[in-house]
Amino acid sequence: MTPVLATSDLAVGYSGRPVVEHIDLTLLPGQALSLVGVNGSGKSTLLKTIAGLLEPISGEMKVFGDVPGAAPNRVAYLGQFHAAAEGLLPMQVRDVVLMARYRRRGLLGRLTRADHAAVEASLERLEIGRLATKPLRALSGGQQRRVHLAHVLASEADLLLLDEPTAGLDAGANERYAQLIREELDRGASVAVATHDVRDAARADCVVLLAGRVIAAGAPRDVLTQEQLAHAFGIALLAIPHGDHTDLIVPEDAHAHDEHGMHDRHGHA
Amino acid sequence: MRSLISPFLNNPFMTRSLIAGILVAVSCSIAGTFVVLRGLAFLGDALAHGVLPGVAGALLLGAPGVLGAAVGAGLMIGGVNLVTRKSRLSSDTAIGLLFVGMLGLGVMMVSRSTSFTGDIVGILFGEILGVSRSDIVQQAIALVVVGVFARVFARPLLMLSFDPEQADIAGWPSRRFETLLLLMVTVCVVMSFQTVGTLLVFGMLLAPAGTGALIARRVWAMMAWGALFGSLSVWAGLLISYHFDLAAGASVVVVAVALFFVVFTIQAVRESLAQRRTGSVAPVG
Numbered sequence: 001m002t003p004v005l006a007t008s009d010l011a012v013g014y015s016g017r018p019v020v021e022h023i024d025l026t027l028l029p030g031q032a033l034s035l036v037g038v039n040g041s042g043k044s045t046l047l048k049t050i051a052g053l054l055e056p057i058s059g060e061m062k063v064f065g066d067v068p069g070a071a072p073n074r075v076a077y078l079g080q081f082h083a084a085a086e087g088l089l090p091m092q093v094r095d096v097v098l099m100a101r102y103r104r105r106g107l108l109g110r111l112t113r114a115d116h117a118a119v120e121a122s123l124e125r126l127e128i129g130r131l132a133t134k135p136l137r138a139l140s141g142g143q144q145r146r147v148h149l150a151h152v153l154a155s156e157a158d159l160l161l162l163d164e165p166t167a168g169l170d171a172g173a174n175e176r177y178a179q180l181i182r183e184e185l186d187r188g189a190s191v192a193v194a195t196h197d198v199r200d201a202a203r204a205d206c207v208v209l210l211a212g213r214v215i216a217a218g219a220p221r222d223v224l225t226q227e228q229l230a231h232a233f234g235i236a237l238l239a240i241p242h243g244d245h246t247d248l249i250v251p252e253d254a255h256a257h258d259e260h261g262m263h264d265r266h267g268h269a
Numbered sequence: 270m271r272s273l274i275s276p277f278l279n280n281p282f283m284t285r286s287l288i289a290g291i292l293v294a295v296s297c298s299i300a301g302t303f304v305v306l307r308g309l310a311f312l313g314d315a316l317a318h319g320v321l322p323g324v325a326g327a328l329l330l331g332a333p334g335v336l337g338a339a340v341g342a343g344l345m346i347g348g349v350n351l352v353t354r355k356s357r358l359s360s361d362t363a364i365g366l367l368f369v370g371m372l373g374l375g376v377m378m379v380s381r382s383t384s385f386t387g388d389i390v391g392i393l394f395g396e397i398l399g400v401s402r403s404d405i406v407q408q409a410i411a412l413v414v415v416g417v418f419a420r421v422f423a424r425p426l427l428m429l430s431f432d433p434e435q436a437d438i439a440g441w442p443s444r445r446f447e448t449l450l451l452l453m454v455t456v457c458v459v460m461s462f463q464t465v466g467t468l469l470v471f472g473m474l475l476a477p478a479g480t481g482a483l484i485a486r487r488v489w490a491m492m493a494w495g496a497l498f499g500s501l502s503v504w505a506g507l508l509i510s511y512h513f514d515l516a517a518g519a520s521v522v523v524v525a526v527a528l529f530f531v532v533f534t535i536q537a538v539r540e541s542l543a544q545r546r547t548g549s550v551a552p553v554g
Contacts, residue, residue: 048434051434051438052437052438053434053437053438069437069440072438072439072440075438076438077434077435077438079432079434088305088306088482089306089430089431089488090482090485090486090487090488090490090491091431091486091487091488092486092487095487096431099424099427099428099431099435102424102427102428102439103438103439103440107421107422107424107425108421135486151435
């Protein structure tokens with residue numbers, strides 16, 4: 001089986017300066033990968049490199065057995081920030097989601113019934129069907145985030161790269177998001193998520209703990225230990241027992257840094 | 270009522286000015302829509318002014334001004350790309366440097382000849398009342414080129430306006446399509462400078478599209494509103510110029526900017542009233 005993602009001694013960063021080095025990863029179809037760490041730890045940089053938005057500094061990386069960016073139809077990406085959030089772009093919600101289908105049809109190819117069906121299904125899955133004809137700029141931040149998630153789902157890609165996907169979502173939408181990710185994994189898609197949320201990360205098949213370097217990588221139970229999380233986040237975590245398991249809570253102060261100054265425009269819950 | 274139409278019916282030069290102006294307004298609103306959405310106003314401004322040395326050089330050499338303008342715009346785009354890529358300077362610094370450099374160079378070239386004074390006023394402010402049939406044909410070609418560009422590359426340009434990273438992911442490199450957008454702007458500037466001039470064409474790129482952005486719910490509607498407001502500005506500006514003996518090109522652009530502020534004020538008042546009715550600003554849903 002060709003891995004969705006395979007890296008070997010990979011270094012990622014900006015302008016030739018590595019942010020994280022020595023990354024060895026393999027992600028198979030239907031698997032979920034979580035990248036966990038504070039801002040500036042290299043999560044977004046790694047996701048952008050997998051997406052083909054940044055060149056690797058050194059080492060090897062294959063996405064679907066090829067160089068990153070070689071299979072645009074198979075990869076969907078949700079960044080932290082969208083120009084549309086500035087409030088100027090005159091676009092309706094449905095139009096934004098429909099753009100996810102453009103890559104399949106090229107410059108002038110006619111959009112098909114399947115394209116429109118994928119868009120409507122994504123709107124319904126994110127429970128924003130009633131907002132389909134509303135201007136994007138009239139929506140709240142959380143609603144815009146749901147539109148962006150619908151855009152990603154409508155692409156029906158085999159690899160979903162999500163950078164802080166739950167930023168700005170309320171508790172109900174957060175739960176819905178978790179369910180949608182399970183559905184995507186069930187259909188055979190792979191998902192890589194950059195997150196601060198340790199509980200969210202614990203649902204993945206593989207977790208990579210980052211703090212400018214790879215602190216630990218592997219199964220959640222081996223990686224998300226209190227000691228290693230304290231190392232990654234630079235603070236002691238709060239352990240809250242719930243019956244047969246323990247929740248590790250990351251206090252707000254752990255999110256104080258800012259990755260590259262401009263990449264993180266959203267607050268973090 | 271007759272005074273609103275008769276100047277265009279009774280004076281062939283006014284008819285030609287109206288047609289040329291409307292062609293400029295429509296092509297500028299198409300390119301200007303993406304300039305406004307992409308936030309490239311400063312580069313558009315620099316591009317409009319940066320053609321000056323090209324035009325001046327062409328006139329000194331006896332070559333067509335359009336050719337010189339195209340060379341000037343090409344140097345401007347190439348220079349900004351080079352400085353942005355090869356240095357750590359931000360693009361606005363690169364644009365600013367080239368902007369003043371090209372403008373200064375243009376003025377230096379003009380100062381070489383005393384007989385150039387009339388030409389430079391024409392370059393900067395245009396001679397919309399002096400457009401010929403061939404100018405109109407030229408404008409029509411520019412409109413067709415810009416329209417075809419916008420139609421063929423609508424999807425990448427929309428994605429670029431939405432989020433450059435999404436355009437990159439889709440296999441449409443944002444840098445390449447941003448350059449294409451600048452080429453569209455260049456076509457507008459080069460083909461319009463004889464009508465409204467290099468200083469004022471920038472107003473036609475921004476003001477009608479900006480007005481459209483205030484009221485449109487879709488990008489194509491923004492273009493259509495821009496074309497409508499731009500054409501209205503041409504008509505009203507030419508009338509003001511005719512009846513009050515004022516500079517025609519400047520009158521057109523001042524009307525375009527004034528329309529923006531009229532629509533902006535109406536929108537602000539409407540939003541304020543709507544907020545009072547609901548008691549607060551509530552997002553949709």
